[in-house]
Amino acid sequence: MATGSIRRGRFGALPWIGPAVVLILVMVVWPAIEMIRTSLHEIDQTGIAKGWNGISNYRTLIHNPDLPQTLVRTLIWVSVVVSLTVLISLPVAQILHGKFPGRKVVRYSIIIPWAASVVMTATIWRWILDGFYGILNRILQDVGVLKDPIDWLGNPNSAFVFLMVVAIFVSVPFTTYVILAGLTTVPEDILEASSIDGANGWKRYKEITFPLLRSALLVSAVINLINVFNSFPIIWAMTGGGPGYSTDTTTTLAYKISFRDQDIGQSAAMATVNFAIILIFISIFLKVSKWRETSE
Amino acid sequence: MTMAGSSRKRFTGRKVSLTISGWVIGAVFILPYLYMLITALKPKAEITKIPIDYLPSKWTWANFTEVWHVLPLAGYLKSSFLVAFAATLVVLIFAVPAAYYVARNKFRGRTAFLMLVLITQMFSPTALVVGIFREMIKFHLVDTYFSLILIYGAFNMAFSIWILSSFFASIPVEIEEAAWIDGASRIGTLRRVILPLAMPGLVTAFIFTFIAAWNEYVIALTLMSSPQREPLTVGLTSLIGQYQIQWNYLFAGSLIAIIPVVILFASIEKYLVGGLTAGSVK
Numbered sequence: 001m002a003t004g005s006i007r008r009g010r011f012g013a014l015p016w017i018g019p020a021v022v023l024i025l026v027m028v029v030w031p032a033i034e035m036i037r038t039s040l041h042e043i044d045q046t047g048i049a050k051g052w053n054g055i056s057n058y059r060t061l062i063h064n065p066d067l068p069q070t071l072v073r074t075l076i077w078v079s080v081v082v083s084l085t086v087l088i089s090l091p092v093a094q095i096l097h098g099k100f101p102g103r104k105v106v107r108y109s110i111i112i113p114w115a116a117s118v119v120m121t122a123t124i125w126r127w128i129l130d131g132f133y134g135i136l137n138r139i140l141q142d143v144g145v146l147k148d149p150i151d152w153l154g155n156p157n158s159a160f161v162f163l164m165v166v167a168i169f170v171s172v173p174f175t176t177y178v179i180l181a182g183l184t185t186v187p188e189d190i191l192e193a194s195s196i197d198g199a200n201g202w203k204r205y206k207e208i209t210f211p212l213l214r215s216a217l218l219v220s221a222v223i224n225l226i227n228v229f230n231s232f233p234i235i236w237a238m239t240g241g242g243p244g245y246s247t248d249t250t251t252t253l254a255y256k257i258s259f260r261d262q263d264i265g266q267s268a269a270m271a272t273v274n275f276a277i278i279l280i281f282i283s284i285f286l287k288v289s290k291w292r293e294t295s296e
Numbered sequence: 297m298t299m300a301g302s303s304r305k306r307f308t309g310r311k312v313s314l315t316i317s318g319w320v321i322g323a324v325f326i327l328p329y330l331y332m333l334i335t336a337l338k339p340k341a342e343i344t345k346i347p348i349d350y351l352p353s354k355w356t357w358a359n360f361t362e363v364w365h366v367l368p369l370a371g372y373l374k375s376s377f378l379v380a381f382a383a384t385l386v387v388l389i390f391a392v393p394a395a396y397y398v399a400r401n402k403f404r405g406r407t408a409f410l411m412l413v414l415i416t417q418m419f420s421p422t423a424l425v426v427g428i429f430r431e432m433i434k435f436h437l438v439d440t441y442f443s444l445i446l447i448y449g450a451f452n453m454a455f456s457i458w459i460l461s462s463f464f465a466s467i468p469v470e471i472e473e474a475a476w477i478d479g480a481s482r483i484g485t486l487r488r489v490i491l492p493l494a495m496p497g498l499v500t501a502f503i504f505t506f507i508a509a510w511n512e513y514v515i516a517l518t519l520m521s522s523p524q525r526e527p528l529t530v531g532l533t534s535l536i537g538q539y540q541i542q543w544n545y546l547f548a549g550s551l552i553a554i555i556p557v558v559i560l561f562a563s564i565e566k567y568l569v570g571g572l573t574a575g576s577v578k
Contacts, residue, residue: 032424103318
């Protein structure tokens with residue numbers, strides 16, 4: 001980031017950055033501390049703190065029978081959704097970067113899942129996948145793939161697969177646009193020169209385009225990691241984490257423990273664990289951004 | 297010259313294959329919403345027909361008119377718009393000066409500030425919902441627009457500062473110095489010289505905050521308890537919890553919520569790529 005010499009005001013940085021800092025401290029940092037504090041207290045069902053409790057909420061959490069599968073599922077959820085999102089967005093961005101009739105319309109239509117509320121996108125998918133009235137069953141029966149309708153969201157395995165499909169569906173548009181932005185930095189003349197030199201499309205892509213996309217890819221991957229890990233509306237609107245707890249991630253589980261089971265202490269402990277997982281992501285991000293600085 | 301880098305072969309019909317794959321991609325992303333529209337245009341009885349029909353036998357707009365009476369949709373729209381607009385305003389008013397100062401000055405605490413921004417960017421309100429809920433109880437702010445505005449503003453601050461400061465940093469200091477020599481004040485320079493140059497960044501920050509606030513679900517679900525103050529996301533999906541889901545109204549209402557945002561988003565599409573370039577590549 002470039003810095004230049006500029007006249008200083010009488011109060012220095014404070015009037016410029018102060019308001020933003022205060023808002024962040026009160027609305028982001030305070031809840032974080034409050035949550036960690038709550039996780040170390042005994043909280044009754046009405047939410048009143050009964051006093052210091054040590055790690056007993058964490059002990060309850062560890063003995064929660066749903067925790068181990070949920071942790072594994074969360075790991076699968078994040079890694080599959082993020083990696084497939086990036087892998088799909090790369091060719092999609094490349095295609096939308098090219099010129100073809102109707103490109104504008106296609107670009108507008110890919111914006112829709114990004115602009116539309118995720119919870120509304122999730123409800124239309126729930127309707128498409130419905131066991132009785134779902135259009136997917138109708139299509140599959142009409143083309144002869146399926147004899148009897150399937151309750152896609154009633155079976156834990158197929159439900160989880162479709163949740164991931166929808167998560168990818170809503171993540172691809174943003175990722176595609178970040179990559180598209182990266183593609184605009186690839187100099188056309190270099191690509192043309194290399195094509196005169198006889199490099200074929202794939203080789204040009206691998207040796208010129210892809211390296212220049214690295215920073216766009218890292219940024220979009222990190223933002224996707226955070227969004228996908230914290231993704232709540234898709235699971236909540238499509239399966240509610242069910243059947244039972246079979247499609248919960250740690251994010252929806254924390255919400256269930258708190259607002260359904262009313263065990264606020266244990267939920268805060270779960271959320272704090274989530275928080276720790278995100279902190280690991282942050283350190284990855286810090287590494288990445290350092291890499292960006294030195295590469296410039 | 298254009299190229300589809302993912303295609304290995306160079307056939308003469310490359311443009312044709314590019315066009316076809318482009319249109320297939322467009323179809324994949326638009327079809328679910330098209331089906332949403334088709335469902336919203338079906339007469340009530342045809343929603344739960346077995347087997348379900350692809351198209352309505354009689355196209356009807358009744359769902360779109362009735363939904364305003366079935367649900368307090370006007371109230372939801374008002375809530376969503378008010379909260380999203382106010383949160384965006386908060387972000388721009390707070391983020392522009394901070395981003396500008398950081399881009400232009402070295403000062404004590406700059407690293408700490410950038411660290412704070414970087415770290416809060418990693419947080420989502422979803423992860424902190426328990427803490428936020430308890431804090432809002434303490435401040436007696438549960439079920440108020442004010443709470444949502446501040447929370448959405450705060451959680452979108454980091455991204456906006458990040459995007460904006462890379463824009464400000466890319467504007468040469470000499471342009472500003474020239475304006476000062478001409479006698480412009482510092483604020484005047486910011487307003488008349490810098491902000492117009494940083495327009496793509498401002499638009500990007502504006503749209504990201506607006507969309508995030510308009511579409512937010514978890515915090516609104518947790519904090520808002522009176523139906524007349526619920527935003528669209530929470531109000532519409534409250535239909536799902538009922539024994540018999542009224543899909544026709546759900547989707548008619550959803551489309552009413554989705555269409556203005558898609559138009560808003562599409563209208564700034566040309567800025568979007570530029571805005572993201574500065575944020576992700578610089």
